[in-house]
Amino acid sequence: MADAIKVLLVDDHQVVRRGLRTFLEVQGDIEVVGEAADGAEGVALAEELKPDVILMDVKMPGMDGVDALRRLRELDHPARVLIVTSFTEQRTVVPALRAGAAGYVYKDIDPDALAGAIRSVHAGHVLLQAEVAGALLSHEETGSGPGRGGTLTEREREVLGLIADGRANREIARALVLSEKTVKTHVSNILMKLDLADRTQAALWAVRHGLSG
Numbered sequence: 001m002a003d004a005i006k007v008l009l010v011d012d013h014q015v016v017r018r019g020l021r022t023f024l025e026v027q028g029d030i031e032v033v034g035e036a037a038d039g040a041e042g043v044a045l046a047e048e049l050k051p052d053v054i055l056m057d058v059k060m061p062g063m064d065g066v067d068a069l070r071r072l073r074e075l076d077h078p079a080r081v082l083i084v085t086s087f088t089e090q091r092t093v094v095p096a097l098r099a100g101a102a103g104y105v106y107k108d109i110d111p112d113a114l115a116g117a118i119r120s121v122h123a124g125h126v127l128l129q130a131e132v133a134g135a136l137l138s139h140e141e142t143g144s145g146p147g148r149g150g151t152l153t154e155r156e157r158e159v160l161g162l163i164a165d166g167r168a169n170r171e172i173a174r175a176l177v178l179s180e181k182t183v184k185t186h187v188s189n190i191l192m193k194l195d196l197a198d199r200t201q202a203a204l205w206a207v208r209h210g211l212s213g
Contacts (some may be wrong), residue, residue: 004031008051010042010068011035012060016107020084023111030118033071039068046072053122056101058085058092069099074092080121084114091202097200103127124168126200151193157211159186162211163199164206 007030010066016181017035024030036042039056039065045056055070058065069081080102085092093104102121105114120127152160155176162172167184176183195208196202 004029006033008054009035011057012037027115039063043071044067053082054079054081056081066095066099073100082121125166127205131162156190160190160206161211164203
């Protein structure tokens with residue numbers, strides 16, 4: 001499976017890892033390359049195995065999922081991290097997303113939807129279940145009110161709308177007939193003008209203020 005999405009499983013429950021592996025191994029485009037029982041082991045295996053996507057629980061003994069996310073970001077690891085957990089509280093959701101998670105889903109997610117989520121975050125999209133998006137929006141403390149949207153140029157508003165639709169920079173560039181470098185510049189300007197930390201907050205801001213498709 002030379003072109004398969006390489007996935008690393010990080011969860012302290014062996015039965016969960018076994019269930020995920022059993023399902024994912026029947027997917028023709030997904031390959032499970034390793035398993036870890038805590039965040040520290042997950043970070044070490046991520047450096048060794050170079051996965052494309054990491055499925056990570058939040059609450060684990062030793063180094064938890066949020067600390068593992070922060071460590072991966074410090075290492076500038078390119079893997080996209082999809083949180084798969086049973087914890088729904090804001091105090092769990094928000095730190096994980098702000099630490100760099102590309103998506104957050106619950107363990108009761110339909111198996112086919114989970115496979116779709118893996119493909120989506122691998123493609124560069126931000127993926128949040130509806131309840132997760134609501135939790136992050138209600139916790140939002142960025143100070144970016146709707147009036148700040150008026151400082152965006154028309155092109156920046158177009159880019160922001162496509163971010164909210166889950167488009168990666170390459171897709172935005174194709175849709176707007178721009179170079180990826182130009183799109184990256186627009187994204188940086190959007191984050192600066194709206195005083196937002198990342199694409200996830202930008203996507204949620206756009207949804208909140210009616211800029212999504």
